[in-house]
Amino acid sequence: MSRMHRDRVKRHSRLRFAIQLAAAALSNGYAAGFAEKTIFTGRSKAVCLPVLNCYSCPAALGSCPIGAMQAVANGTRHSISFYVLGTLTLFGVIFGRLICGFLCPFGFVQDLLYKLPTPKLKVPRRADKLLRYLKYVILAVFVILLPALLSDRFGLGEPWFCKYICPAGTLEGGIPHILMNEKLRALAGALFWWKLGVLIAVLAASVFISRPFCRYLCPLGAFYSLFNRFSLYRMKVDDKKCIGCGKCDDCCPMAVDVRKDINCGECIRCGRCRAVCPANAIDRAGLTDSPAAERETT
Amino acid sequence: MKLTLMRTAAFLAGTAFVIIGVMRGEAGEVLEKAVRICLECIGIG
Ligand code: SF4
Ligand code: SF4
Numbered sequence: 176m177s178r179m180h181r182d183r184v185k186r187h188s189r190l191r192f193a194i195q196l197a198a199a200a201l202s203n204g205y206a207a208g209f210a211e212k213t214i215f216t217g218r219s220k221a222v223c224l225p226v227l228n229c230y231s232c233p234a235a236l237g238s239c240p241i242g243a244m245q246a247v248a249n250g251t252r253h254s255i256s257f258y259v260l261g262t263l264t265l266f267g268v269i270f271g272r273l274i275c276g277f278l279c280p281f282g283f284v285q286d287l288l289y290k291l292p293t294p295k296l297k298v299p300r301r302a303d304k305l306l307r308y309l310k311y312v313i314l315a316v317f318v319i320l321l322p323a324l325l326s327d328r329f330g331l332g333e334p335w336f337c338k339y340i341c342p343a344g345t346l347e348g349g350i351p352h353i354l355m356n357e358k359l360r361a362l363a364g365a366l367f368w369w370k371l372g373v374l375i376a377v378l379a380a381s382v383f384i385s386r387p388f389c390r391y392l393c394p395l396g397a398f399y400s401l402f403n404r405f406s407l408y409r410m411k412v413d414d415k416k417c418i419g420c421g422k423c424d425d426c427c428p429m430a431v432d433v434r435k436d437i438n439c440g441e442c443i444r445c446g447r448c449r450a451v452c453p454a455n456a457i458d459r460a461g462l463t464d465s466p467a468a469e470r471e472t473t
Numbered sequence: 474m475k476l477t478l479m480r481t482a483a484f485l486a487g488t489a490f491v492i493i494g495v496m497r498g499e500a501g502e503v504l505e506k507a508v509r510i511c512l513e514c515i516g517i518g
Binding site for chain 1: 476479480483484486487488489490491492493494495497498499500501502503504506507508509510511513514515516517518
């Protein structure tokens with residue numbers, strides 16, 4: 176790799192790190208929540224952030240869309256939230272999974288863990304392909320169907336994903352509150368330990384596998400992935416420039432087959448492939464490039 | 474052409490959903506939930 180090229184890769188990774196840090200800090204900008212041992216209660220909490228960020232985090236300034244979707248379905252008035260669905264559709268059609276690559280705090284946490292200098296695991300292709308479907312099952316069953324269909328005698332449901340799976344909730348909400356609040360600590364039982372177990376498993380896996388939660392479990396990533404092929408922000412590979420070195424495939428954190436299908440639902444638009452490509456064959460797609468031309472335009 | 478069509482459809486649907494949702498009072502429901510510590514989210518149940 177030439178020096179100029181190395182500098183470009185470094186510049187890209189620094190810039191992305193800065194954006195991820197700023198986005199995490201902005202989503203969780205109410206630092207006083209920790210001092211006050213409570214959560215932010217301002218009106219901005221009516222706004223759904225586009226990222227997986229627990230609204231019970233003491234510092235959260237907005238709402239988590241996945242939590243909000245279930246909260247509306249859990250009530251007695253509506254079984255599906257058009258407000259959340261619409262918000263996510265708008266973000267999805269503009270950015271696709273660029274949000275995962277640059278803005279989501281839980282994605283950022285996984286990226287940081289993967290930087291730890293340990294041997295890394297490559298999930299076998301077949302297993303990887305199968306496991307990717309899991310996030311769609313979680314979206315359909317735990318976020319949409321169970322919260323809408325199962326309710327108690329008062330007509331109230333449960334936020335199934337938040338309650339039984341979400342590791343971001345445990346990390347950003349559960350652990351801080353349990354540490355800060357004695358009464359809550361006394362209430363922590365089997366459910367808390369289960370959720371802590373899920374969190375530890377996800378964090379431990381993130382040290383060895385890049386973005387395991389985003390790849391296999393995240394319902395928000397699953398939703399955005401539906402838009403990746405036609406969102407305004409897409410990528411393209413120029414076959415005429417490509418020298419077939421395979422560096423793009425090797426560096427991809429989501430195990431995307433970069434040269435074959437860069438705009439598949441898994442690509443989080445992190446831009447790493449574009450930065451490492453020695454032939455400058457990878458770029459952002461123009462707004463009017465057709466999906467068929469993504470591999471050969473220019 | 475197909476691309477523009479899909480984008481336009483998604484834009485229109487997204488905007489319509491947000492408007493319908495706000496008119497049904499869903500933003501208020503989200504706010505109500507988000508300003509209280511969600512015991513399920515933090516693993517208390
Ligand atoms: S897949 Fe989920 S957790 Fe991962 S970056 Fe996207 S929204 Fe965040
Ligand atoms: S294909 Fe490129 S932009 Fe997409 S996730 Fe992989 S490295 Fe990042």
